[in-house]
Amino acid sequence: MDEEEVKATEKVVNAFFYYQKYGKDKILEMINQMRKIPNEHQIKIGESYKQHIRNVTQRMEHNYGVLKTIINYGAGMFGEEAMKALRIHQLRRPTPEYMSKVLSTIRQICREWSTDGNPEREATFTPIIEELNTIYEPENRHNIRILVPGCGLGRMAYDLINEGYTVQGNEFSMFMLMTSCFILNACKEENQFTLYPFIFDKSNSWSYEDQLRPIQFPDKCPNTVGDSTTRKNAFSMCAGDFMEVTANSSFDVIVTAWFIDTAHNVLEYIEQIYKCLEPNGIWINCGPLTYHFEDDKEENSIELPYTEIIRLVKETGFVVLNEKQIDSRYTVNRKSMLQNLFSCAYFSCRKPA
Template identity: 70%
Template sequence: MEVANTENAEENSEIDEDVRATEKVINAFFYYKTYGKEKILKMVDQMRKIPPAHQLIIGPRYKEHIRNITQMMDHNHTVIRMIVNFGVTMFGEESLKAMRIHQARRPTADYMSKVLSTIRQICREWTEEGRPEREATFLPIIEELDKLFPREHCQRHLIRIMVPGCGLGRLACDLINEGYTVQGNEFSLFMLMTSNFMLNACKIENQFTIYPFIFEKSNTWSYEDQERAVTFPDKCPDQDVRRNSFSMCAGDFLEVTRNSTFDVIVTAWFIDTAHNILQYIETIYNTLEPNGIWVNVGPLTYHFEDSPDENSIELPYTEVIRFIREKGFEVITERRVESKYTVNRQSMLQNEFTCAFFTARKI
C-alpha cells in the first residue's frame, strides 16, 4: 500500500489541470454513496433522540423507509458508476488518467450539489416526469423554428444550429429529430459525462431506473413520494442514418465559437450563466451568419452573483434587450413564458420562473 501511494503522489505532481479537473468530478460522483450513508445515519440518530413514546408511533414506518432509501441509494450509486465508467472509456486518455490517480475523499459542498443536480437533470431532460418542463420551454423553441423554417419550404439539414449550455442534450436531440443539423456545446464535466451516457449508452426506452427524491425530506406528502422511481430515457436518441448530423463540443462557449458560424443559435436557460452577459451577446452576434436567428428562453438567475471570487455583471432584462438591439439584432418575437426547473412534481414546494422568450435576427 505504501508503494502504491508513493507512485500516486509522484504521478499527481506531474498531471495537468484538465486531468485534475476530471478527477475532481469523478471523485464527487463516486462519493454519492458515502454522502447518502451520512444522510441516512443522521436520520437514524435523530430517531434515537426523540422520546420513546414518539419512536413507538412513527418508528416502524420510519425504519421501513430507511431500509427502502438505503437500497435505492445503492441503486442510484450503481447507475452513477455506470455513467462514469462509460464516460471514461469514451473520453480517452485524460479520463483514464484521472481514474488512475483518483483517491477517494470528501468533495466540496458545491461539487456534491452538482452530483445531486445532475440526477435531477436526468429527470428533467430524459424522463416522463420532466415532460411538462420540457414542453414549457423546449416546445416554444421548436414551434418558433417551425414558423421560420417550414419543412415544405426549406432543406432543414442545411440549417446549422448551435445549442450552447445544452446540458444532457435533450433539446439538441429534439432539434435533430426536427431535421436540423445541430451542434451541442457544454462546459460542465458533470453534464458532459452524463450526456455522453444518455446519447450513446441508452438503446432502449426506459432502460434505466433512478430514485431522484430519496433525500428530499421537507415539503413531502408521503414516504411513497420520496421513494418513487423514474425511468429513462423516455425516448431513445435517434441513431438512424439521416442527412442532418449531430455533434457535441466540449468547452467554454466564448472559446469554442471563435472559428465557427451557425445559421441559428438556441439558448435555453443559458445566458444567465455568463460572468458578463454582454460578452455572450457579442459572441452570439459574431457567431451567427448574416440574417442568422437567435432564439432564447430562460430567466436571469445570474449564476455567479453570490460568488465572492468570481466577477459577475447582473443586468435587468430591459438593459439586456436594449443591448441586444444596439448590437445589431432585430427582435422579432418577445414574450413571457412560465416554467419550472427540475422540480419534484409531488412536492409541496413548486417554484416557477417567468422566463424571457425572444427571437432575434442578426441584421
C-alpha cells in the same frame, strides 16, 4: 487534456463516487435524529420510519450503481486522460458545490430524459422548436446549422435533430458532459435505466411513497434518431467554454435555453452570438436571469435586468421578432409541496442580412 484538466476531471469522478458515502451519512443522520426523540414517540413513529430507512438505503445503493455505470462509460469515451483521472481518484469528501452538482445531475436526468420532465420541456423547449419550424421548411432543415450552448444533457439538441436540423451542442460542465455522453451513446432502448431522484427530499413531502418514487430514462432513446449513414442532418457535441469554442465558428441559428445567465458579462455573450451568426441568422432565447456568479466573490459578475439586456440586443444590431414571458419550473419534484416557478424571458431576433 493536460494535467490540470486531469485533476479537474478527477474531482468530478470523485464526487460521483462519493455519492454512496454521502447517502450513508444522510441515512445515519436520520437514524440518529430518530434516537434523540422521546421513546414513546419512537414507538409511534418507529416501524414505518424504519421501513422507510430500509427503502431509502436500497434505492440509494441503486442510484450509486447507475452513477458508477455513467462515470465508467463517460471516462472511457473521453479518452486515456479521463481514464487516468478514473484510475488515480482516491475517495474523499468533495466540496459542497461538487456534491450539489452530483445531486443536480440526477435531477437533470429527470428533467431532460424522463416523462416526469415533460412539463418543463413543453414549457421552454417546445416554443423554441415551434418557432424555428415556422421559419424553416422541412426539406431544407438539414442545411440549417444550429448551435445549442449550455446544452446540459443534450435533450434540446436531440429534439432539434429529430426535427431535421443539423445541430452542435456545446457544454462546459464535465458533470453534464459525462452524463450526456452515456445517455446519447450507451442507452439502447427507452426507459432502460431507473433512478430515485427524491429519496433525500424530506421537507415538503406528502408521503414516503412520493420520496421513493422512481423515474425511468431515457424516455426517448437517442439511438432511434435514425440511421446516421442515410439522414441528411448531423449532430455533434463540443466540450468547452462557449466564448472559446465559438471564436472561429458560424451558425444559422443559436438557441440559448436557460443559458445566458451563466455569463460573467452577458454583453460578451450577446456580441459573440451576433458575431457567430450568419446574415439573416436567428437567435432564440428562453430562460430566467439567475446569474450564476452573483455571489461568488472570486469571480467577476455583471447582473443586468431584462430591460437592459433587450436594449443591448437591439443596439448590437439584432431585429427583435418576438418577446413574451413563459412560466416554467426547473428540476422540481412534482410531488413536493414546494413548487418554485420561474417567469422566463423568451425572445427571438434576427441578424440583418
